[in-house]
Structure formats: C-alpha cells, structure tokens
Amino acid sequence: MRALGAEVRVCAPPDFAELLDGVGVPLVPIGRPVRPMVKGAVTGTAPLPAAGLPQRAAALVATTYDAVAAVAEGCDAVVATGLMPAGAAARAVAEKLGIRYVCVAYFPSYLPSPHHPPHAWPGRPLPPEVTDNQELWDLNTENMNVLFGEAINTHRASIGLPPVDNVRDYVFTDQPWLAADPTLGPWLEPADLDVVQTGAWIRPDERPLPADVEAFLDAGAPPVYVGFGSMPMRDSEDVAQAAIEAVRAHGRRALVSRGWADLALIDDQDDCFAVGEVNQQALFRRVAAVVHHGGAGTTTTAALAGAPQVVVPQIVDQPYWAGRVAELGIGAAHDGPTPTFESLSAALTTALAPETRTRARAVAGTIRTDGTTVAAKLLLDAVSRERPPVSA
Known part of the structure; x- marks a missing residue:
C-alpha cells in the first residue's frame, strides 16, 4: 500500500507492536494482549467458557470500534480480519464514515461454502447427525446471532446505527477477500459468495539468519x-x-x-x-x-x-x-x-x-508471491472509482 502511495494505519492487539515497528508502521493497540488468552484456551489452564462469549463480544466490539474510529477519520477504506465482533465493529466504523469496508479471510474454510462445514464454536458443537454443509452453515448463522447479535446491535444502537439481523453475513459481506494461495488453499466453485482470492499475503523478510x-x-x-x-x-x-x-x-x-x-x-x-x-x-x-x-x-x-x-x-x-x-x-x-x-x-x-x-x-514453483500487491492494487482501484470527481 505504501509503495503505491497510500498512507496506512494499523489497529491490532498490542502483541504486534514489535512486528509493526520493524516495518515502520504505527500501531493503534486494541484491547489486551492475545497471548495469555490463547495460552489459557489451548492449554486448558483458562478455557473460554461459552457462557462468557456474549460478554467478551460486547467488550471486543466496543474496544475495537473506539480504536478504529479514532484513526479512520479521513481514511478511504477499512480492511478487517479476525474475530466476528471485531469485524462487526470495523464495518460499523466504515458505515458511519461512508467509506469502503473489506473483510479478509486467511483460509477458505472460514467462509460459507457447500464444499466444507463451518468451524464449531465453544458450547455450540456441530450436530453429528447433520452432514449437509448448507444446513450446517444455516445453523452457523443462528449461532453467530445468538453469541454475538445482542452485543453488536446494542453497540450499533449506541452509535445511531440500525440493527443487523444476520451478524455473519454483515461481517463477511457478499464479496469477501481470501488471502490464501490458490494452489494451497483454493476457493471452490460453485458457491454463493463472490470471493476475491488475492493470493497469500506474504511479508518479505530480508533478515539474515543469526x-x-x-x-x-x-x-x-x-x-x-x-x-x-x-x-x-x-x-x-x-x-x-x-x-x-x-x-x-x-x-x-x-x-x-x-x-x-x-x-x-x-x-x-x-x-x-x-x-x-x-x-x-x-x-x-x-x-x-x-x-x-x-x-x-x-x-x-x-x-x-x-x-x-x-x-x-x-x-x-x-x-x-x-x-x-x-x-x-x-x-x-x-x-x-x-x-x-x-x-x-x-x-x-x-x-x-x-x-x-x-x-x-x-x-x-506454483505458489504465488504477489498476493499483497494484488490486494493493494484492488483496494486502491476500488477507492479511486468511489471518490467524487474533483472540481477544477
């Protein structure tokens, strides 16, 4: 993005400060560090109880919205990835500012498709008797609404936005981007979503080995x-x-x-x-x-x-x-x-x-390395088409 003349601001958990410092991009931190939460969930020392998900969702929506809204004024687009409540908050910022919003997935199985089932959520396992992927994704819609709908819509009401009745589709949009390599993680057709597969986003690393x-x-x-x-x-x-x-x-x-x-x-x-x-x-x-x-x-x-x-x-x-x-x-x-x-x-x-x-x-030899360039050009082209003409 910067090589093409754009200014970039990044909102992310504070764990990523050192990484972003290394490439000279300022970080606007969102919430608390991720590492302790992941460690507790994976090791079982502090598992995430399903009963607490709506409360954590409400906090994540609020903190993400505040962080993104604080720096998005004057921007042309918001590009978001991550957890569902954070994506909803990012889209709400774009909605309030009237700018483009793009949802990015890093793996095909995150997005609804007849070719794979959804991922299970804590406390809401996939019913073993259901094998039809479309039926499972319909159930996934219900689960997203139950887990996150109240938190997202309560926050939307507080900032003067109308409620959404399908949290997942609101966050994903009907044209999400897939930042995965077409050979390694292909998006399979036919599918209801108009997915834009950019290729994987690979950060060039020129550091010598110690x-x-x-x-x-x-x-x-x-x-x-x-x-x-x-x-x-x-x-x-x-x-x-x-x-x-x-x-x-x-x-x-x-x-x-x-x-x-x-x-x-x-x-x-x-x-x-x-x-x-x-x-x-x-x-x-x-x-x-x-x-x-x-x-x-x-x-x-x-x-x-x-x-x-x-x-x-x-x-x-x-x-x-x-x-x-x-x-x-x-x-x-x-x-x-x-x-x-x-x-x-x-x-x-x-x-x-x-x-x-x-x-x-x-x-x-088949893995593409131009995914970031493809994505940056797509975004800047879309933004340039949406800008109002400048009067002489």
Whole structure:
C-alpha cells in the first residue's frame, strides 16, 4: 500500500507492536494482549467458557470500534480480519464514515461454502447427525446471532446505527477477500459468495539468519525444524521430548523453535539447536522438513520454500491446512493435536521420503508471491472509482 502511495494505519492487539515497528508502521493497540488468552484456551489452564462469549463480544466490539474510529477519520477504506465482533465493529466504523469496508479471510474454510462445514464454536458443537454443509452453515448463522447479535446491535444502537439481523453475513459481506494461495488453499466453485482470492499475503523478510544458526546448519546435514509458532502446547516438555527423539530416530538433527509453546532442548547433545524468532523464509529452504502447527503463514512459508511438512493441528483452520498438505502430497497430516514419539515418527517417515521432497519442490514453483500487491492494487482501484470527481 505504501509503495503505491497510500498512507496506512494499523489497529491490532498490542502483541504486534514489535512486528509493526520493524516495518515502520504505527500501531493503534486494541484491547489486551492475545497471548495469555490463547495460552489459557489451548492449554486448558483458562478455557473460554461459552457462557462468557456474549460478554467478551460486547467488550471486543466496543474496544475495537473506539480504536478504529479514532484513526479512520479521513481514511478511504477499512480492511478487517479476525474475530466476528471485531469485524462487526470495523464495518460499523466504515458505515458511519461512508467509506469502503473489506473483510479478509486467511483460509477458505472460514467462509460459507457447500464444499466444507463451518468451524464449531465453544458450547455450540456441530450436530453429528447433520452432514449437509448448507444446513450446517444455516445453523452457523443462528449461532453467530445468538453469541454475538445482542452485543453488536446494542453497540450499533449506541452509535445511531440500525440493527443487523444476520451478524455473519454483515461481517463477511457478499464479496469477501481470501488471502490464501490458490494452489494451497483454493476457493471452490460453485458457491454463493463472490470471493476475491488475492493470493497469500506474504511479508518479505530480508533478515539474515543469526550466525549461530548458520553455524549449526553448516555443521551437518539439513535438520528437521520443529516449532509451533503462536500455539502454546499442553505438556510442552513431553512434546519436545517426543519430537526430538522422533527426529533422532530418523537419523536427523533437530532445530527447535521456542515459540509460544516455550519448547526447549532435552539434553546438551550437539545434534539439536534451539532458536527464537528467525527468518523462516530463509530457514525453511535449508531444512529437511518442517514440523509445525499448521497456521496459514507457516504452511504457506514452508510450501513456498519447498520444504516437506508435518502439520500437528491445534485449533480452527489448522486441520484444514493439515488436510491440504496431505492432499497435495507435500507432507503429512498428524492425527490430532498431541504428538507422541510413535505418531511423529510415522509422520516423518512420510515427510522425509524422497518422493515427498520432490513433490514439495514441484508445488513450491506454483505458489504465488504477489498476493499483497494484488490486494493493494484492488483496494486502491476500488477507492479511486468511489471518490467524487474533483472540481477544477
């Protein structure tokens, strides 16, 4: 956006301040840090009770609206992603200001489609007897209204906007954007939504690898990377033990990323090395395989690097990405969120097979890298068409 001459303001949780500082974009923080909430939900130390969702939704709507409204004056568009209440608040700001609103999804299964079911919400599991996707999405509409409708409409009334009767469709609009690679995460037709698939939004990373990481990579054969990004893990010590032993059982070295799971080495042998935040785009080109949680970004980065993958999905979209990795033949989908020595050993057998490496390299050549440019041009073109003509 900035390269095309636009000014950009970003509203996000305070966790992302360091990331945005690194690219010189000012952050307007929304609410509290996400990391403690995610850790509690994933590890079970502070699960999110379904009964509290409407109250949390009300708080998220209010804090998001206030943050976005404070900086959106004078802007031409609001681009939003994230949780449903936050998207509703962002659209309400655009509605009040009379400017364009765009909803962005990072994975196809977030959007209503006859080709996949919706994700379940806490306290509202998908009924096992219902197998028709359209029926499940109709139920999803009801669930969104029950969980978030009152909070969203109460806030809308407070700012002079009329109520909405379909929260989900209001947030998504009839033309959402899909920031996923067409090979890795294709949008399937026919579907009711007019989805604009821009390609994945990949942030170019030119950082060199740290000297100690380079030294470890140069000291032997390509290692297996193990890391779960922003996912805390139950029993992280057991996970690290299982992962390192499984990698060693295949005669490989291990590169362990600490991440939000706080993974650590299990001994002081020189065939394992622990890393913090590094340039994954550079690193994944030099590893034998990537064992990860299946986030959209990590999956795309590994696919672009041509690295075979083992996806150990934890929540939301991650089972989708695990399935796509397996379907494409570029790695293995781990069965469930809890890895063991046996399960990881089996998955690595698939990922480290020569034919998987060959297939991963072939698919890497199909992954597009222009998604951000496509999206920026689409948005600026749309905004320019909507601006009133300037009088002489």
